[in-house]
Amino acid sequence: MSSLKPVSLRRRPVLQALVAVACVAASTATWAEGWPSRPVKIVVPFAPGAGTDAMGRLVAAKLSDLFKASVVVENRTGASGAIGAQEVAKAAPDGHTLLLAAAPFTTVPAALPSAGYDPMASFAPVGMIAQGPLVWAVNKDVPANTLPELVALARKQPGALNYGSAGVGGINHLVLESLKVRTRTFITHIPYRGIAPATLDTISGQLQLLTGTIPALAPHIREGKLKALAVTSPERSPALPQVPGMREAGMPDFNVLNYFALVAPKGTPDAVVRQINAALAQVVQMPDVKERLAKDALEPATGTPAQLGQFLQKDFEGWQRVVQQQGLKIDAF
Incomplete structure (x- = not known):
């Protein structure tokens, strides 16, 4: 594939x-x-x-x-x-x-x-x-601290994880589909009209996962409301140096910018x-x-x-x- x-x-x-x-x-x-x-x-x-x-x-x-x-x-x-x-x-x-x-x-x-x-x-x-790059982020209570752990969770519970995007066909949506292709997992996509309401629902726990730009999600990550699992580029981003890139997540040729x-x-x-x-x-x-x-x-x-x-x-x-x-x-x- x-x-x-x-x-x-x-x-x-x-x-x-x-x-x-x-x-x-x-x-x-x-x-x-x-x-x-x-x-x-x-x-x-x-x-x-x-x-x-x-x-x-x-x-x-x-x-x-x-x-x-x-x-x-x-x-x-x-x-x-x-x-x-x-x-x-x-x-x-x-x-x-x-x-x-x-x-x-x-x-x-x-x-x-x-x-x-x-x-x-x-x-x-x-x-x-x-x-x-974008950043993969999850609700603080999701039992996964890395992207490989999230993938393992998705494989264990197909369809149980809900993912919010800024709308169908956008980069937030298709980056999820790309991950699903690569990992052969099933994660439920829930489109919103913009990333802000999806972010709020991920913080509240109605959703478990989303991606967004680093400036949009970094404040919530710093406050501990969201956990950052990885950025969508192969290498780490200088803006989030503590967050792994996709190479460290085991997918070195995954590069979505x-x-x-x-x-x-x-x-x-x-x-x-x-x-x-x-x-x-x-x-x-x-x-x-x-x-x-x-x-x-x-x-x-x-x-x-x-x-x-x-x-x-x-x-x-x-x-x-x-x-x-x-x-x-x-x-x-």
Whole structure:
């Protein structure tokens, strides 16, 4: 049985080399002729105040400074991010409309073919911004202190463990299905409208297990309301250094990352794509941006447009395999 193995850009030596190359390109590149000729819009497919929105506004402000031009954020919510993605896919491919892509950009169409866009065929990859793992967490009374102990418990009591997610087809849902594929276990999935109510029900004991971003769950972990079993990357996260990675959990090739990237409509001129990509390489190396990313348990993860395309392709295909292997039937979000 194949497993989800997204391409990771988090390897530090490679990442540092890519950043150095991109920064040199940024310092020597000439602006694409005639671009931008009007404000550049970054579509954020989630509501104001969410983590994706905060990232979009941070990147927009920095790009505005670098381009000496207006870069604005527009929130287009709905269908787990699909509405915003559809809008950008249909926009003029002139570099003035971009999409801030996060994990649902690939999980949603993998789980729901009728999502209304193809993450590969409908978009031109521009550049990765940052990546970070999720964290597996359980109610404090669950008799498991490691992920292997949880798996053993699930095998002993099939279906007895309830897992909460932020909704069907999202990364919180599909990372569970990926674990179930790998461990041949049955854990009951219970979708919520957002991770916050799922977190509260896990703390209260109505649920036993969930995953979430480290910033969302770390306060409850520190207070002892939840137990952290592992992060979803092979190695430990600097933001939760006491929590094992998947390598220590016995699954070294299990690597699920939340990510933030910019993509543009298919057909956007290469010169514009390269210009934005080079600017992103500068943005993620700014001291205040690096500090902000670290606070959000993220690491800078830039690279070439082609490398982002490879990452998205692997991620999308990996989630498609999980959906097929689990026989998931999702009609709508």
